[in-house]
Amino acid sequence: MKILKIVATIFILTISQNIIACDCISEGEFLTVAPKTDLIALVKVTKYLTFKDIYGKQTPTSMEVEIIDTYKGKETRKKIIVWGDNGALCRPYLSTFDIGKYYVIAFYKGSTPSEINANQDEKTTDYSISVCGDYWLFVDKNLQYAIGAVSKKERKLKLTELRRRLKNKL
Numbered sequence: 527m528k529i530l531k532i533v534a535t536i537f538i539l540t541i542s543q544n545i546i547a548c549d550c551i552s553e554g555e556f557l558t559v560a561p562k563t564d565l566i567a568l569v570k571v572t573k574y575l576t577f578k579d580i581y582g583k584q585t586p587t588s589m590e591v592e593i594i595d596t597y598k599g600k601e602t603r604k605k606i607i608v609w610g611d612n613g614a615l616c617r618p619y620l621s622t623f624d625i626g627k628y629y630v631i632a633f634y635k636g637s638t639p640s641e642i643n644a645n646q647d648e649k650t651t652d653y654s655i656s657v658c659g660d661y662w663l664f665v666d667k668n669l670q671y672a673i674g675a676v677s678k679k680e681r682k683l684k685l686t687e688l689r690r691r692l693k694n695k696l
Contacts (some may be wrong), residue, residue, distance in 0.1 A: 546618035549694060550658035555675040559659035560632035561695040565599035568630050568685065569667060571606065571623045572626035578648065580613045585611050587652040588647070594628070597692050607652040609636055611684075618657045630672050630688065 553559050562621075574586035579615050586607050593601060610620035623629060636652030648654075655661050660675035663686070676683045685690075 546616070548611070548657065550616045550656075552671075553656075553659035555677050556630075556632065556660045556663055557677045558690060559656070559661055559693065560692060561598070563598070563632040563656075564635045565601055565633040565653060565663070566592050566597040566630065566692060566693070567599070567601070567633070568595040568597070568628065569593055569626050572623050573625060574620065575607065578612055580611075580619070585613075586610065588652075589620050589623065591631075597630070597689055598696055599633075605635075607635065607649075609648045609654045610650055616656060616658050617654055618662075623662075628667045629662050630665055630685070631662040633661075 533674045568680040572590045572592050573634065575588040575590055576586070578587045579585070588607055590605050592605050593603070593606055608620070610622075611617040631654060633653035636648045636650050636654055638648070638650060641647040663674040663676060665672055670685045671682050672688050673682050674684055675681065676688070
């Protein structure tokens with residue numbers, strides 16, 4: 527009987543702990559999800575800022591990006607801080623984005639630290655990216671193409687056409 531109580535106690539303690547993880551389904555391709563965000567911009571990743579040990583590897587949790595062009599939203603700063611996954615959020619691991627490369631990204635405003643968002647330095651003036659859909663496209667700067675899940679039928683689109691299509695959706 528004593529062993530049963532110990533096992534039951536361990537079981538209850540184990541299941542009662544807060545287990546926080548991302549659980550979402552894709553909300554769609556870029557042209558579907560991007561118009562719902564706060565800022566859409568062509569950016570260049572300049573550097574990673576903070577790191578966290580995730581699965582035994584130092585993983586960037588924030589990065590600085592330089593805004594090259596804005597497609598939606600108002601942002602006067604040339605460089606902004608973007609927060610990614612810390613191991614428990616529905617955000618991409620920022621190692622997805624290579625330093626020196628260009629992307630068109632649909633951003634949400636940053637949030638304040640909470641039990642779920644343990645990015646202690648994140649501010650509401652920062653930005654984040656969702657992983658619950660295709661919120662970013664790789665950019666071939668030389669050819670001026672956005673590449674990725676643009677729409678259900680398109681995987682590549684000229685930046686000028688992307689801008690025009692986004693403007694029509696806003």
